[in-house]
Amino acid sequence: MKIVIIGSGNVAFHLAKAFTQNEISVSQIFGRNETDLKEISEVLGIPFSTEKLLDADLYVIAVKDESIEEVSKIIKEKNCLVAHTSGSVEIEKLIGNYRKASFYPLQTFSKTKSLDYDKIPFFLEAKNDQDFDLLKKLAQKISPKVMKSTFEQRKYIHLTAVFACNFTNHLFAKAKEISDSQNIPFDYFLPLIDETVEKIHQISPKDAQTGPAIRQDEKILNSHKKLIKDKDAKDIFEVMNTSIKNMYKNQNSEL
Known part of the structure; x- marks a missing residue:
């Protein structure tokens, strides 16, 4: 089976690497950014092009959501399968007279960060059983964690990921701003962050919650609020604490 990956960003790089490491041959990496494509090609030994798209049995489109529809139009093959990697785009956005699918890896990808690909869940959708089985x-x-999903499910999977990953990382960034403002090394908070994440491998996030909001400790909450000068940080502080208090009404916890 001939496979072509379209894209040169984080997802394209890691999918190409995951395929290569698991002896799945990739015939070409195709895209517009020659610098990034060349880098992927040199690292993984996969031919690349910015001009001529090879004929293939499977095209994997790993580009930004807003570019999927336009990029899909360049594929002229009729007897092929085309799958995008988005969690928030329906497969009907693929424009062409070919078979359509979704090949969604649930992970946050950065080129500079190595990943254990066998731990990544894949959510798949296809128009027929044969393509799904393929x-x-x-x-x-690549991974034992493979699940069939509809577009409706994928939307909620992506939404959950935004809460669990994107929002959480933004909170880390805002926390670092606070520690930096007081010349406190952010590295000192990493054991706390690691334990917070490790804990939810053993108990549910709701059961793992600690802190002044769950205890309804208004004295501590007010003293913290007075320390915050940044408006966005203060808004986040208020919204998060209100949400925690609402979730744990009539419950008590100890830090």
Whole structure:
């Protein structure tokens, strides 16, 4: 089976690397950014092009959500399968006379950060059982965590990921701003962050919650609020604490 990956960003790089490490041959990496494509090619030994798209049995489109529809139009093959990697775009956005699918890896990707690909869940959607089975076999060469999902499910999977990953990382960034403002090394907070994440591998996030908001400790909450000068940080502080207090009404906890 000939596979072409379209894209040169974080997802394209890691998918190409995951395929290569699991002996899945990739015939070409195709895209517009020659610098990034060349870097991927040199690291993984996969041919690249910015001009001529090779014929393939499977095209994996790993580009920004807003570019998927336009990029999908460049594929002229009729007897092929085209799958995008988005959690928030329906497969009907793929424009072309070919078979359509979704091949969604649930992970945050950065080129400079190595990943254990066998821990990444893959959520798949296809128009027919044959195409789904093909994608399933492909994904299972990378990870045992493979699940069939509809577009409706994928939307909620992506929304959950935004809360669990994107929002959480933004809170880390805002926390670092506070520690930096007082010349406190942010590294000192990493054991706390690690334990917070490690804990939810063993108990539910709701049961793992600690802190002044769950205790309804208004004295501490007010003293913290007075320390915050940044408006965005203060808004986040108020919204988060209100949400925690509402979730744990009539409950008590100890830090």
